[in-house]
Amino acid sequence: MSQEKFDKAAVTWDDMPSRRQLAAAVVVAIKQEVPLVYQNKTLEIGCGTGLLTCELADVLRDIVAVDTSQGMLDILQAKVGALGLNNVEVKNFDLASGEMLETSDFDFIYSAMTLHHIKDTGAFLAACHQHLKPGGIIAMADLEEEDGSFHDDMTGVEHCGFDTSKLGVLAGACGFVDVRFITAHRVRKEKGDGRIVEYPVFLMTARRP
Numbered sequence: 001m002s003q004e005k006f007d008k009a010a011v012t013w014d015d016m017p018s019r020r021q022l023a024a025a026v027v028v029a030i031k032q033e034v035p036l037v038y039q040n041k042t043l044e045i046g047c048g049t050g051l052l053t054c055e056l057a058d059v060l061r062d063i064v065a066v067d068t069s070q071g072m073l074d075i076l077q078a079k080v081g082a083l084g085l086n087n088v089e090v091k092n093f094d095l096a097s098g099e100m101l102e103t104s105d106f107d108f109i110y111s112a113m114t115l116h117h118i119k120d121t122g123a124f125l126a127a128c129h130q131h132l133k134p135g136g137i138i139a140m141a142d143l144e145e146e147d148g149s150f151h152d153d154m155t156g157v158e159h160c161g162f163d164t165s166k167l168g169v170l171a172g173a174c175g176f177v178d179v180r181f182i183t184a185h186r187v188r189k190e191k192g193d194g195r196i197v198e199y200p201v202f203l204m205t206a207r208r209p
């Protein structure tokens with residue numbers, strides 16, 4: 001059901017300035033928090049149209065970009081061709097399925113605004129852990145806990161953001177260490193009554209020991 005939603009949204013996904021601003025802010029936060037210069041094999045989960053991957057492709061040697069929406073992946077594949085990014089592999093894959101990718105020794109895994117679409121956060125973080133080399137790093141950006149007013153359409157939304165303390169404990173229980181949070185961005189939305197509401201977006205980084 002949520003694949004259909006994202007398939008439909010894919011064609012105009014990049015047209016919304018607030019999405020591009022959010023992705024750009026997450027890229028800045030990742031560059032600030034993670035020593036990318038040392039990263040080789042990289043995985044993006046829930047890459048969408050590649051707003052992050054296209055920005056990070058010049059500082060990362062190899063990127064596998066996965067998503068469960070073929071519509072999103074088709075847009076990214078076209079961008080990869082147009083930009084001549086021969087270090088980006090685009091793949092339809094669900095890391096929350098329990099299946100393993102054929103590569104499971106990534107140095108770095110990143111993701112933006114995907115975690116809240118995945119029901120079992122603990123199983124998903126454990127899958128990320130399994131796909132990392134010892135010493136590998138995750139960087140996950142998502143909404144801080146909100147009151148359910150962020151999405152106009154709740155299709156496929158499994159979490160109204162996250163309590164970062166609980167998420168940090170969960171990441172620790174999945175075997176991650178050095179769990180850190182920073183605020184990467186604040187999405188501002190005007191509500192029907194004219195109020196402006198801010199939704200903070202965190203970046204969680206953590207390391208597989």
Ligand SMILES: C[S@@+](CC[C@H](N)C(=O)[O-])C[C@H]1O[C@@H](n2cnc3c(N)ncnc32)[C@H](O)[C@@H]1O
Binds near residue numbers: 052072097
């Ligand atoms: C809100 S969009 C964010 C897309 C992109 N990261 C961005 O910031 O523009 C969430 C994306 O996660 C994808 N997604 C949802 N569940 C997924 C899963 N289990 N595995 C991989 N991708 C998933 C959706 O298809 C969608 O492209």
